[in-house]
Amino acid sequence: MKADRILILTASIGSGHIKAAEAVAKEMQRQLPEAVLTTVDFMARDTAWLHWLMKKIYLVMLAFVPNLYDVFYKVSGGAASGSLVQSAFAAIMQPVVKRLIRRYEPTAIICTHPFPEGAVSLWKRRQHSQLPLAVVMTDYSLHQIWLYPQVDQYFMATAAMQAEMTACGFAVETLQATxxxxxxxxxxxxxxxxxxxxxxxxxxxxxVLLMGGGLGLGGIQATLQALEKLPQQLTLLVIAGRNARLLNEVRAFARTSHHLVKLWGYTDKAHELMRAADLLITKPGALTISEAFVLGLPMLLHDPIPGPETENAVYATRHGAAVWLHPGEKLAPAVQELFAEGCLQAMSERALACARPEAAQKIACAITAFIQADSGQ
Incomplete structure (x- = not known):
């Protein structure tokens, strides 16, 4: 019997979708050691030049007109308008999926981003294919852009999202809140x-750990300047990612700061630095929040990308694992209060209560069982 060939489609729009794909791939390989797993960045230039260009436009939009993205997110969240947006993106991207399927001949596909998910769903409908398609959702809120009828398995963050999808008519047996x-x-x-x-x-x-994702976003320089006003000496750990300009700015800041400042660029030490910290100051990316939950790391969240990151911030704050700094609120007093009032221990406990460290393993087990049932093993 031939080994399974599993194609994992993700997207380098932020690091969260890639991280989710990596976590699932690692556990899938443990479940199916003989399987051939291939992970493809659907928005990489060598995958499709058009997709790469769309990603670049998106990043420019975030930098200069973030509210425009908020409008897009809300418009595409409606059932009617969302379906139009979904259909447009799926049609544009479907030829690339067709090429990838022809190249890798997968026996199953896993998506951690809605763009490849939509394209695979459209391909399945047009080809009348029963190719297993599993989708790992990487947000803490439900959005129309994730919802397609040709998906065999959905894995979502919370039971509330599962209930929403059930109310939308999705079959209960296809949904798992892992x-x-x-x-x-x-x-x-x-x-x-x-x-x-x-x-x-x-x-x-x-x-205190300051992170802004792989691109070093999230106003880290402004955060450092705000923290400089605190009289108490702190240890500041800064991950600047691939942002060369930010690296130079933080080096200059460190030379004159009364805090102890340690700096990293793009690094594989992020998890260890999170473990070493008492407080994380960051943008509310869903994967970053999920990792902080597992580590019991309290968060101070700011500058969410309008749309999904705003919903992530709401979730973490509502569960007591984070403080969300809204526009106009001062960062330095918020940090001072967190350390002075002994809030961090309680926040750490609430973060751990939200943690789902076994999510990747559960997803891999469920997909493996589905693949084996589908192939009659």
């Missing part, structure tokens, strides 16, 4: 004190 998949290594990280020693950080000094 949580958002995170790297299984998060559960085996060394203790905080050990990691602080490893990174040469003061053991007892309050430690």
């Amino acid at each position: 949580g958002i998949p995170v790297d299984s290594n998060l559960r085996s990280l060394p203790p905080k004190a050990e990691l602080r020693q490893h990174f040469s950080l003061p053991l007892e000094q309050p430690t």
Whole structure:
């Protein structure tokens, strides 16, 4: 019997979709060690030049007119208008899916972004195909752009999202509220004190991690300037990602700051730095929030991308794992209050209560069982 060939389609629009794909791929390989797993970035230039151009336009839109994206998100969330948007994107991207399926001949497809999901769904409908399609949703709220009739398995963050989809008419047996998949290594990280020693950080000094994703977004420079007003010395860990300009700005800041500032560019040490920190200041990406939940790391959230990140911030704040800094609110007093009032322990406990560290494993088990049932194994 031939080994299964599993094609995982993701999108490098932010790092969250890629991280989710990596977490699922790792667990799928454990479940099906003989399977051939291929992960494709659907928005990469070498996958499709048009998709890459669309991604670049999206990033420019976020930088200069973020409210325009908010309008798009709300318009595409309606049933009628959302279906039109979905159909347009699926039709544009369907030829690339057709090419990828012809190249890799998958026995199953997993999507962690709605763009390839829509294109595969359209291909299945046009080809009258029964090719198994599983979708891993990477938001903490339900949006029309994720919803397609040709999907065999949906995995979502919360039971509330599952209930919404059931109310929309999706079959209960196709829906599983597993949580958002995170790297299984998060559960085996060394203790905080050990990691602080490893990174040469003061053991007892309050430690704050600043992250802005792989692109170093999220107003990190402004955050540093605000934290400089605090009289108490902090240890500031900054991950600037691939943002060369931000790297240089943080280096200059560190030379004159009264805080201890440690700087990283794009790094594979992010999880260890999260473990070493007492507080995370970041934009509310769903994967970042999910990882912080697993690590019991309190969050101060700011500058969400209008739309899904706003909903992520609402979720984390409502569950007591984060404080959401709204426009006009001062960052430095918020940080001072969190450390002074002893709030962080309670926030850490609430974050852990939201954690779903086993999500990737559950998703992989469910997909494996579906594939084997579909093939009659």
